[in-house]
Amino acid sequence: xxxxxxxxxxxxxxxxxxxxxxxxxxxxxxxxxxxxxxxxxxxxxxxxxxxxxxxxxxxxxxxxxxxxxxxxxxxxxxxxxxxxxxxxxxxxxxxxxxxxxxxxxxxxxxxxxxxxxxxxxxxxxxxxxxxxxxxxxxxxxxxxxxxxxxxxxxxxxxxxxxxxxxxxxxxxxxxxxxxxxxxxxxxxxxxxxxxxxxxxxxxxxxxxxxxxxxxxxxxxxxxxxxxxxxxxxxxxxxxxxxxxxxxxxxxxxxxxxxxxxxxxxxxxxxxxxxxxxxxxxxxxxxxxxxxxxxxxxxxxxxxxxxxxxxxxxxxxxxxxxxxxxxxxxxxxxxxxxxxxxxxxxxxxxxxxxxxxxxxxxxxxxxxxxxxxxxxxxxxxxxxxxxxxxxxxxxxxxxxxxxxxxxxxxxxxxxxxxxxxxxxxxxxxxxxxxxxxxxxxxxxxxxxxxxxxxxxxxxxxxxxxxxxxxxxxxxxxxxxxxxxxxxxxxxxxxxxxxxxxxxxxxxxxxxxxxxxxxxxxxxxxxxxxxxxxxxxxxxxxxxxxxxxxxxxxxxxxxxxxxxxxxxxxxxxxxxxxxxxxxxxxxxxxxxxxxxxxxxxxxxxxxxxxxxxxxxxxxxxxxxxxxxxxxxxxxxxxxxxxxxxxxxxxxxxxxxxxxxxxxxxxxxxxxxxxxxxxxxxxx
Amino acid sequence: xxxxxxxxxxxxxxxxxxxxxxxxxxxxxxxxxxxxxxxxxxxxxxxxxxxxxxxxxxxxxxxxxxxxxxxxxxxxxxxxxxxxxxxxxxxxxxxxxxxxxxxxxxxxxxxxxxxxxxxxxxxxxxxxxxxxxxxxxxxxxxxxxxxxxxxxxxxx
Numbered sequence: 001x002x003x004x005x006x007x008x009x010x011x012x013x014x015x016x017x018x019x020x021x022x023x024x025x026x027x028x029x030x031x032x033x034x035x036x037x038x039x040x041x042x043x044x045x046x047x048x049x050x051x052x053x054x055x056x057x058x059x060x061x062x063x064x065x066x067x068x069x070x071x072x073x074x075x076x077x078x079x080x081x082x083x084x085x086x087x088x089x090x091x092x093x094x095x096x097x098x099x100x101x102x103x104x105x106x107x108x109x110x111x112x113x114x115x116x117x118x119x120x121x122x123x124x125x126x127x128x129x130x131x132x133x134x135x136x137x138x139x140x141x142x143x144x145x146x147x148x149x150x151x152x153x154x155x156x157x158x159x160x161x162x163x164x165x166x167x168x169x170x171x172x173x174x175x176x177x178x179x180x181x182x183x184x185x186x187x188x189x190x191x192x193x194x195x196x197x198x199x200x201x202x203x204x205x206x207x208x209x210x211x212x213x214x215x216x217x218x219x220x221x222x223x224x225x226x227x228x229x230x231x232x233x234x235x236x237x238x239x240x241x242x243x244x245x246x247x248x249x250x251x252x253x254x255x256x257x258x259x260x261x262x263x264x265x266x267x268x269x270x271x272x273x274x275x276x277x278x279x280x281x282x283x284x285x286x287x288x289x290x291x292x293x294x295x296x297x298x299x300x301x302x303x304x305x306x307x308x309x310x311x312x313x314x315x316x317x318x319x320x321x322x323x324x325x326x327x328x329x330x331x332x333x334x335x336x337x338x339x340x341x342x343x344x345x346x347x348x349x350x351x352x353x354x355x356x357x358x359x360x361x362x363x364x365x366x367x368x369x370x371x372x373x374x375x376x377x378x379x380x381x382x383x384x385x386x387x388x389x390x391x392x393x394x395x396x397x398x399x400x401x402x403x404x405x406x407x408x409x410x411x412x413x414x415x416x417x418x419x420x421x422x423x424x425x426x427x428x429x430x431x432x433x434x435x436x437x438x439x440x441x442x443x444x445x446x447x448x449x450x451x452x453x454x455x456x457x458x459x460x461x462x463x464x465x466x467x468x469x470x471x472x473x474x475x476x477x478x479x480x481x482x483x484x485x486x487x488x489x490x491x492x493x494x495x496x497x498x499x500x501x502x503x504x505x506x507x508x509x510x511x512x513x514x515x516x517x518x519x520x521x522x523x524x525x526x527x528x529x530x531x532x533x534x535x536x537x538x539x540x541x542x543x544x545x546x547x548x549x550x551x552x553x554x555x556x557x558x559x560x561x562x563x564x565x566x567x568x569x570x571x572x573x574x575x576x577x578x579x580x581x582x583x584x585x586x587x588x589x590x591x592x593x594x595x596x597x598x599x600x601x602x603x604x605x606x607x608x609x610x611x612x613x614x615x616x617x618x619x620x621x622x623x624x625x626x627x628x629x630x631x632x633x634x635x636x637x638x639x640x641x642x643x644x645x646x647x648x649x650x651x652x653x654x655x656x657x658x659x660x661x662x663x664x665x666x667x668x669x670x671x672x673x674x675x676x677x678x679x680x681x
Numbered sequence: 682x683x684x685x686x687x688x689x690x691x692x693x694x695x696x697x698x699x700x701x702x703x704x705x706x707x708x709x710x711x712x713x714x715x716x717x718x719x720x721x722x723x724x725x726x727x728x729x730x731x732x733x734x735x736x737x738x739x740x741x742x743x744x745x746x747x748x749x750x751x752x753x754x755x756x757x758x759x760x761x762x763x764x765x766x767x768x769x770x771x772x773x774x775x776x777x778x779x780x781x782x783x784x785x786x787x788x789x790x791x792x793x794x795x796x797x798x799x800x801x802x803x804x805x806x807x808x809x810x811x812x813x814x815x816x817x818x819x820x821x822x823x824x825x826x827x828x829x830x831x832x833x834x835x836x837x
Contacts, residue, residue: 320736562720607722647738649721649731651769652824657723662731662738670719670731670738 007103010055012305014100017044021093022375025086029378032081035074042071046215048096054184057109060099066120067092073124088119090375158205158225162253165227170201172253173232175239178221183244186216192242194224200235201228220246225253308401311362318351318358319645319664325351326666359551362402366444366453367395369408373415373442380419387426387437388419397444399451403545406525407453410518414455414541415440417515422459422539432536434458450527451547456540462533464490471496491531491539495519526552526569552646554663554673555622556639560609563671564635565644565663570676572623572630574638579617591632593623600632601679606658626680633679646673690789692808694780694815695762698750702775703782703808703815710763710770712778715755732772734763741772747823748803766820773823782815784808789817 021044028037045068052060067089073079095113103109162172175197179189190213197203205225208218228235232250239248325348332344370392381388399407423429423438430436443454464487471477471493477485485493495515522529526546533539546552546569554565555574575593582600583590589600600621604611621632644663649656660675692703693712711734718730718741727747731738741761745752758777763770792804805819 316736323733323736609722649738650740650771652740652771653721653724653728653731656721659721662719664733664736664738668733669717670733672719672721672731 006055009305010051011100011104014048014051015097015104017048018093018097018100019371020044021048021096022090023371025089025093026374026378028081029083029086035077038071038075038081042068042075043215045071050216052109057099057103059110059113060096060103063092063096063099063113063117066117066124067096069124070120079123085123088116088123090379092116092120161204162225162227165202166254170227170229171232172204172225172227173201173235173250174223174225174253175235176221176223176249177239178246178248180244180246181220183220186218187214189242189244190214190222193239193245196238196242197224197226197235200230200238201226306361308362311358311401315358315362318354321351322355322645323664323666323668327668330667359400362400363398364401364404365395366397366399366404366451369404369411370395370442370444372408373411376412377415377419377440380416384419385425386419386423388423389437389439391439391441392443393441394444397446397451399545400547403451403525403547406521407543407545410521410529410543411442411453411455413515413518414543415442418455418457418459418539418541422457422461424460428460446547451545453543453545454540455543456538458538461535461537461539462491462494462531463535467491467493488530488532491533494531495529551643552673554642554644556642556665556671557603557620557622557635558637558639559604559607559635560612562607562609563639563665563669564603564607565642565671565673566622566624566633566676567660567673568641570624570626572625575621575623575632577619577621577632579619582619591621593630593632596630598623598630598632600634602634603674604634604636606679624676624680626677629680631676631680633674633676644671644673690784690786692782692784692815692817693762693778694782695760695775695778697744697748697776701813701815703817704762704764704820706781708764708766708820710765713761713763713772715759715761715774729774732761734770734772737770739763739770739772741774742823743774744823745774745776764820764824766824769824771824782808782810784810792816 021041024037024041024044028034028041031037045064049061049064049068052064070079070085070089074081074085079085092113095111095116099109099111102111166172177193179186183189194203194210203224203226206213207223212218213222226235232252236248236250239245239250325344328344329348332340373392374390377388377390418440423440424432424434426436429438438457438459440455440457443452443456445452467490468477468482468485471490472479472482476493476496495518519529522543522545528544530542530544531539532542553568555568555571557564557566577591581591583592583597585597589602590597591600592598600619603609619634620637621634622638623630623632625631644665647662647664649659649662658675658678659672660678661673662670663673665671691706693706693709694701694703696702713732713734716732718732720730721728721740724730727743729741729743731740733739743752753776755774756776758779760775760778761772762775762778763772765771788810789806789808791806803819803822804816805822806817808815808817
């Protein structure tokens with residue numbers, strides 16, 4: 001069977017299930033007694049096992065299988081959840097993740113998992129020192145559970161029901177149904193079989209249990225005991241009609257056949273079994289309820305997977321439509337035909353809505369990045385011997401997919417930094433009179449056209465002197481400047497390349513490559529990062545990101561006959577300045593703008609624009625900023641504010657000075673986007 | 682060049698200052714009429730700017746000035762040949778493009794050893810069909826990004 005077409009779906013779903021495992025395992029660590037969590041994990045692991053076995057990834061399947069055994073034991077309370085057990089399960093999940101990623105990268109998903117499997121086996125047997133003696137006992141006593149699953153054995157309750165129905169004139173049948181070996185969706189077939197049977201009579205018992213059948217925990221065969229008034233041959237022929245059913249064996253049970261099994265069973269064991277059965281029933285009832293809940297949730301939130309490339313194509317096509325719309329609007333204005341005018345207006349409105357929808361489709365909750373952090377923090381905290389509580393706020397905040405893809409790594413760096421350098425060890429914290437457990441808060445929220453992500457910790461904060469000394473030693477700043485820097489400027493120094501304040505180099509961070517990379521990545525996304533800190537109380541790293549990378553608001557300006565776009569995000573305001581108000585300072589033309597001296601930059605000189613007409617008495621100036629610095633860009637005229645689609649200049653023209661990209665205007669022409677950051681030093 | 686490929690080659694033929702040049706069809710995406718070109722400041726002198734090619738911003742090179750020939754104003758026959766090379770997409774301004782030829786690989790000969798004009802660097806061979814002589818361009822050299830960067834800012 002050709003599987004490659006399913007590979008993409010397999011990888012995506014596997015990642016989802018692993019993520020779910022990770023999340024739920026963390027929950028379980030907090031509430032070790034909550035068995036519904038174990039059920040969740042079990043279900044994910046089980047689906048993963050099924051999928052990987054179908055796709056032919058044996059290592060993946062066997063490891064999941066072993067993990068599943070342990071989870072099953074936990075679920076059946078044969079093993080008590082301990083941190084050590086969870087560590088091994090976490091380790092197994094890590095291995096699974098590594099395998100799935102290797103498959104995603106085109107590998108074969110093979111990995112040496114022997115040691116983890118061994119550990120899991122130990123836990124399952126209850127032999128690991130981590131697992132308490134009592135668990136072992138439970139495991140031992142539970143073994144007699146297994147033979148109960150043989151067909152033809154009924155407990156007291158079932159026996160009574162059967163007896164009564166026979167007395168009332170019903171027939172009792174035991175049906176053994178075998179599915180075809182190549183049956184892919186066994187659970188679905190089982191469901192269909194049950195649907196048929198339930199129309200014919202009442203199901204008294206099934207072996208394996210309905211639960212296990214639903215989870216495909218059986219080979220090819222299962223047995224159902226029913227009471228019915230239908231003749232035997234009818235039942236058989238109806239059941240065999242279900243597709244992929246290989247054969248159906250049916251035989252009637254008489255009261256005599258039932259009795260001996262029931263009676264030969266020893267009393268105490270029977271009692272135990274009944275109790276076990278009751279527990280099972282309760283559990284399965286709970287599970288069923290949960291299943292219903294989850295299925296309801298799924299039904300109300302149907303999604304399909306779409307390749308991001310297709311969305312990009314859709315976006316591109318739509319942009320072309322927008323350009324044509326602009327032309328149509330122009331034509332309709334020129335023709336002055338009211339009917340045409342109305343139609344075009346309607347079209348404009350609809351395409352405006354369409355634009356919103358398309359943009360929204362590309363928005364992804366930041367959760368997709370955040371959800372891997374709890375796990376990472378747990379591991380790091382253990383490695384570092386610190387106690388850390390990670391709080392995540394606003395994970396539902398949405399960002400453009402392109403931004404989401406890029407911010408993961410910078411955030412990892414920041415979190416590692418906060419954990420390693422920020423939060424102190426429990427001893428130090430105690431000495432300082434803080435609680436042993438450090439708190440790290442990761443918070444995302446919208447504000448205007450931006451999304452803010454803040455990472456705050458209640459750790460040691462930044463020591464001004466230490467940062468300055470380090471910066472001096474590494475030659476990042478000079479003695480003279482050191483004294484004049486404000487606290488904030490000093491903190492910014494830790495983003496300089498080649499800077500690391502950690503006294504010893506650790507695995508976690510401290511090679512001095514982290515934070516400057518963070519700053520560069522975030523700035524390349526059109527965002528900014530800033531730090532605020534109070535020594536002894538903690539630091540806040542604040543990352544500001546644009547909502548989307550593909551659409552920005554710009555001010556369109558004209559310089560002679562060329563049009564340029566200046567991003568609104570860097571504009572403070574626009575002004576008209578009289579020629580005589582311009583002052584000269586060191587060959588640099590400046591203006592006095594609200595009490596500040598602002599240097600003027602003549603864009604037509606910088607961009608070497610061919611001059612057609614002479615300048616007039618007034619200059620149109622756009623005041624732009626980069627950080628605290630300002631500059632006035634002199635243009636010929638303002639056209640107006642517009643939302644434009646940001647496009648790159650292609651791979652041939654890279655690094656054009658002071659141009660960050662291009663956009664296509666309503667008339668189909670290309671306008672260049674000015675990079676104000678490059679103009680201000 | 683000629684010994685590596687066995688199959689026949691399909692070439693797009695275009696004119697530049699009265700001479701005929703050729704590029705393999707496989708490298709050509711489309712041929713466009715001249716449209717509004719937006720100048721890009723501080724780029725090489727032969728980079729005329731960018732155009733909007735069905736929603737994609739595409740840089741345009743004037744082949745005449747790339748080869749050091751004197752530039753001419755564009756006429757009705759002037760065409761932009763959009764070529765792709767690896768991940769780059771670039772438009773080349775030529776005097777005219779109006780022919781597609783199938784040639785045998787044997788018809789391609791290495792360029793004659795003549796010292797002189799700048800264009801020799803960009804020639805990967807000469808194609809002779811009947812009495813016509815066409816110059817096969819080496820696109821990689823024409824679009825060499827290193828050279829573009831090196832000559833950036835020399836002339837606006």
